[in-house]
Amino acid sequence: MSLLNTQRLTAHYGDFQALFGVDIALNQGETIAIIGANGAGKTTLMRSLSGVLKNDPDMITLEGRRIGGMSADEVLPLGLAMVPEGRCLFPSLSVEENLLIGAYGRKVEGYWSLATIYDLFPILAERRNNPGTALSGGQQQMVAIGRALMSNPKVLLCDEISLGLAPVVIKDIYAAVPKIQESGASLIVVEQDIGQAMKVADRVYCMMEGQVTLEGTPDNLSRDDIHAAYFGVSA
Amino acid sequence: MIWVDTLTQGILLGGLYALFAAGLSLVFGIMRLVNLAHGDFIVMAAYLILLLVTLLGLSPFLAAAIAAPLMYGVGWGLQKHLLNRTLGNDILPPLLVTFGLSIALQNALLEAFSADSQRLPTGAISTASIDMGGLTLGVLPLLTFGSAVAVIVGLNQLFYRTELGRAFRATSDDATTASLMGIRPSNIFAKATAIAMLVVTLAALYLGMRSNFDPSIGPARLIYAFQAVIIGGLGSLWGTLVGGIIIGLAQTVGAAINPEWQILAGHVAFLIVLMLRPRGLFPRAVD
Numbered sequence: 001m002s003l004l005n006t007q008r009l010t011a012h013y014g015d016f017q018a019l020f021g022v023d024i025a026l027n028q029g030e031t032i033a034i035i036g037a038n039g040a041g042k043t044t045l046m047r048s049l050s051g052v053l054k055n056d057p058d059m060i061t062l063e064g065r066r067i068g069g070m071s072a073d074e075v076l077p078l079g080l081a082m083v084p085e086g087r088c089l090f091p092s093l094s095v096e097e098n099l100l101i102g103a104y105g106r107k108v109e110g111y112w113s114l115a116t117i118y119d120l121f122p123i124l125a126e127r128r129n130n131p132g133t134a135l136s137g138g139q140q141q142m143v144a145i146g147r148a149l150m151s152n153p154k155v156l157l158c159d160e161i162s163l164g165l166a167p168v169v170i171k172d173i174y175a176a177v178p179k180i181q182e183s184g185a186s187l188i189v190v191e192q193d194i195g196q197a198m199k200v201a202d203r204v205y206c207m208m209e210g211q212v213t214l215e216g217t218p219d220n221l222s223r224d225d226i227h228a229a230y231f232g233v234s235a
Numbered sequence: 236m237i238w239v240d241t242l243t244q245g246i247l248l249g250g251l252y253a254l255f256a257a258g259l260s261l262v263f264g265i266m267r268l269v270n271l272a273h274g275d276f277i278v279m280a281a282y283l284i285l286l287l288v289t290l291l292g293l294s295p296f297l298a299a300a301i302a303a304p305l306m307y308g309v310g311w312g313l314q315k316h317l318l319n320r321t322l323g324n325d326i327l328p329p330l331l332v333t334f335g336l337s338i339a340l341q342n343a344l345l346e347a348f349s350a351d352s353q354r355l356p357t358g359a360i361s362t363a364s365i366d367m368g369g370l371t372l373g374v375l376p377l378l379t380f381g382s383a384v385a386v387i388v389g390l391n392q393l394f395y396r397t398e399l400g401r402a403f404r405a406t407s408d409d410a411t412t413a414s415l416m417g418i419r420p421s422n423i424f425a426k427a428t429a430i431a432m433l434v435v436t437l438a439a440l441y442l443g444m445r446s447n448f449d450p451s452i453g454p455a456r457l458i459y460a461f462q463a464v465i466i467g468g469l470g471s472l473w474g475t476l477v478g479g480i481i482i483g484l485a486q487t488v489g490a491a492i493n494p495e496w497q498i499l500a501g502h503v504a505f506l507i508v509l510m511l512r513p514r515g516l517f518p519r520a521v522d
Contacts, residue, residue: 076417088412092404101405104398104416114274151417 001064003028003186004049004080006157007060009068011048018044027157030179031187034203035194037230042190043085044077048176048187050082051075062155071208077106079154083161085190087144089132096128097142102150110152111183120176128219138169145176149185156180158189162196174200194226196200208232240370241491242484247372248462249483250380251445253476255439255456256463257386258431264470264519265407266322267426268329272337274457276432279340280306280439281448282348285355295355299440315425320515322424337403337453344450355443379441386434387476393430394472403427462505468515477516481508 011019019041026032028152034042047053049060050072057069067075078084081102089098099117118125121142128137132143141161148156162170170193177200181187191197197204198218206214206229214221214229227233259273270276280302287298318335321328363374402423406413410420416501442448442456459482466476466481482501487498508516 052411052415071417071419072411073417073419076415082415084412084415088409090405090408092408093401097401097404100398101401101413101416101418104402105419106417147416185320 002026003063004029004051004188005061006045007059008063009045009048009055011044011053011055013044018210019048019090022207022210022212024205024212025189026030026186026188029181029184030184030202031181031189031200033197033204034188034190034196034207035192035204035226035230036193036207037192039209040207042207044210045187045207046082046085046190050157052082076151076153079149079152080157081148081153081155082157083141083144083148085158085159085163087137087140089143089147091131091133093132093141094129094130095124095135097130099124099146099150102147108150108152110154112149114150116147120149120179121146136169137165138172141169141173142163142176145173145180149180149183153185156185156187158187160190160192160195162191170196194230206230237491241487243370243372244376245484246480247376247380247483247489248351248487249476249480250376250383251438251441251479252459252463252482253383254379254386254434254441254459256467256475257390257472258434258438259457259460260464260467260470260472260475261390261434262428262431263464266325266401266424267407268318268322269332269333269461270318270339270428270431270479271333271372272453273333273435273456273460274338274455275340275344275453276306276309276435277439277442278434278450278453279449279455280436281443282344282353284436284440284443285353288355294318295357295440295444299436302437302439303436306432306436309426310429310435314428315421318428319421319424337457341450341453349448350451352447352449353443354447355440357444361444375441375444379445382437382441383476383479387472388435390430390434390472399426407452420468430512459501462501465506465515466505468518470519471515471517474515474517 004026006022009019009022010017022045034045036042042195043125048055051070051074052072054071055068060068062078067078075109093101097116117192124142124146132140161173174196189197189200201218203217204221205212206226208229214225255277259270263268283302283305284295284298287293287301288295318329321332352354360375364371365374394403402418406418406420408422413420462482464475465479467477481504483506486497486501488495
């Protein structure tokens with residue numbers, strides 16, 4: 001059985017339906033990438049998985065447990081953490097406080113702690129007392145990733161972690177992904193940068209208009225397949 | 236020398252106003268909620284202390300120590316089950332609900348305790364004083380001021396040195412992202428209002444020992460508290476202490492010039508600060 005599953009997942013914002021029966025599966029130790037154009041439903045999928053959007057309980061299972069109806073603060077202790085789109089650091093908190101709040105109210109056993117996060121991103125140790133929002137975009141992204149890792153999640157959701165960053169900075173951020181994988185976490189990476197997604201993922205799902213239009217491994221997906229699934233037209 | 240005495244009394248009175256205001260400032264700072272029933276909760280706590288004093292024959296200080304956890308529970312339940320439902324993008328619902336609560340509380344207190352003016356029995360402490368080189372300071376005002384400073388220091392420590400304080404600040408910044416950290420915003424807000432009610436109990440203790448109270452005086456206490464919070468800059472705790480002192484000083488100096496000017500002078504000082512610094516003296520950098 002997979003670690004995390006969705007079954008015919010639907011999601012609504014009021015009357016507007018954003019997801020139409022999405023099925024994805026994440027296996028233990030695996031990294032999957034979700035790609036798709038703006039408005040394809042990627043972020044809505046992340047918000048549903050993390051509990052920010054509530055769904056039908058049966059639609060999402062984590063280790064066989066039905067978590068679809070849970071709120072974000074109930075989902076996190078079960079081992080699912082998210083790096084939200086746009087980083088969303090807390091402006092009133094310093095870098096170190098932003099990291100510490102990722103492990104709020106819990107003593108969590110596992111590889112990740114302040115020390116190992118500072119090993120992963122040494123620049124954060126130098127900036128630990130700065131306000132989180134005083135950092136550059138790339139450094140803020142490092143804080144957001146570190147903050148999510150502090151809860152030692154089984155599943156880490158990364159929503160558009162390359163958005164708005166310079167290519168050289170994106171390279172730095174993605175250099176951390178193998179270390180995160182080694183720590184035992186399984187990853188779901190939402191990306192608009194298809195090249196980057198293909199490099200880190202074991203499997204790729206392509207979404208369009210709230211549905212999964214393509215699934216496969218980076219090796220067996222052709223450029224034309226992706227183009228068709230991404231835009232809904234053949235190249 | 237009379238002026239030095241007047242100024243000192245004004246500063247010490249500011250301590251009482253800062254106590255009125257600290258709870259208001261805490262709640263506003265965390266959830267942008269203005270509790271219009273804040274003054275009435277101070278009066279309610281004063282009656283609760285009076286009840287414990289009369290029924291059990293306790294000293295007001297001991298009675299306040301018993302009332303504090305009860306008020307903590309009242310604050311927790313109030314926020315969790317009523318005020319949390321009013322929070323959202325619209326600022327009107329919390330104002331309307333707490334305004335209604337204020338009227339309901341005043342009438343409930345009137346029904347239960349009548350309109351008669353009450354006072355907490357103080358014993359020797361109300362007349363005790365310390366002589367400091369010609370300047371005579373009352374023990375009770377000193378104790379009030381010391382408690383206000385202790386409350387501000389304590390709340391600051393809580394805010395900036397503890398895990399709960401981090402959660403307060405994070406939830407205040409962005410409740411949705413805070414929930415992704417495993418924080419339940421509704422519980423954090425409930426704890427904040429509960430802690431504010433502890434401060435309210437302390438304010439009620441000194442209010443009841445210093446002056447008479449009856450069910451109708453809550454709104455005026457709210458105005459002093461609100462003025463102190465606005466002068467200090469919304470959400471700044473040290474600013475709230477400074478705001479309380481400014482109101483206290485203005486009232487005492489006003490009263491020294493002409494006893495009829497006491498309350499007016501406080502309001503005028505408030506308006507002057509508002510004209511010169513519309514965001515208060517120590518506005519928070521992030522709003």
